[in-house]
Amino acid sequence: MVENQVWEVIAGKDKGGIVVREEKSIKSKELGRLSFAAYAEEIELVGDRLHYKKLAGAGPETGWVSLKLADKDLLKCIIKKDPPKPPLFCAWYSGGFFAKDGEKLLAPLIDAVQKAGLEDTAVLHFPNEYEIIEEGREPWAKYVDRLVEEINKAAGDDKRSIVVFGHSRGASPAICIATRLGARCKKVYIAACGAMEQGQPTAWENMSLAFKKGGDRDLLKWFSSLQPENVVLSRTANDTTDEEFTEHVKSSKFMSGMLGLMRTQYRNAMYPDPDRDFKVVPAPIMAFSPIQDEGSSPEVTQGWGALTSGGFQLETVNAGHMDCLAPSPEGKCELFEKICKDLQQFIS
Secondary structure: OOOOOEEEEOOOOOOOOEEEEOOOOOOOOEEEEEOOOOEEEEEEEEOOEEEEEEEEOOOOOEEEEEOEEOOEEOEEEEEOOOOOOOOEEEEEOOOOOOHHHHHHHHHHHHHHHHHHOOOOEEEEOOHHHHOOOOOEOOOHHHHHHHHHHHHHHHHOOOOOOEEEEEEHHHHHHHHHHHHHHHHHEEEEEEEOOOOOOOOOOOHHHHHHHHHOOOOHHHHHHHHHHHOOOOHHHHHHHHOOOHHHHHHHHHHOHHHHHHHHHHHHHHHOOEOOOOOOOOOOEOOOEEEEEEOOOHHHOHHHHHHHHHHEOOOEEEEEEOOOOOHHHOOOOOOOOHHHHHHHHHHHHHOO
């Protein structure tokens, strides 16, 4: 059973068929001729040049042929297929946010992607939002199973291609989904996150073990360092006595909720098994290093290149850890512009 369009050669009967070349260029090496009435399955169609695989007839098993010569048709399509849908854009926000706040954080990016022409998008969440509250490496695969279900639901089927974006801790589920779905994932975008390394514990595993040795203040101090503009969080974490700290957390619904979320996502957390859940992926990776974020320097971001066989591109943006996702008052965002320009390859 063929999965692509099928073409029949309708010219060249008196010449032994039509010319087949090794590459798309009409100046590339000639391989022979594909016989009159031969059937060819489409591999790729670029303009009027067809990259084919032979199904029946005589001639080269594969190569490039022209659909037309001057005004004369050389092949006709006998089995047509609907063009594939453009990829579903799947995005994960940073840790430390509930679903509603994470979606709000990514709303400007999602809006930019949709305006660029990739209309179907999905914001995915962390395990706690799917009521998966467990610790360690083992339950992470269950979480990825759930993400695949959510992606297939948003995509409308389990074959549609996807591109993924992960900001900060969101890079972890993004690369794990790219691993799980293989060739179905066409591109990986990573922002503000040092590289994960195959076979080595992730930063989130190390962080979880370290936080278990400390208290709640250590959690908030670390999270505050990522959001220096959040004055309330900074003062509570750094400028209070132990008694004041306890009272602030107890009396503030926001602070107590934030601390509970931090415990779940960072201290009593689950995280990928580096030997099972992420490997070298076929999708190209574009990684963004916000130059005002010391934890995501180009040096540590460069390491993402070791997790792709499809090509790696390192980009820098003049922003910090969180505000790399924040448009200017004029509505511009360097990171969005670079992603949307790159996404044009998937938009017909």
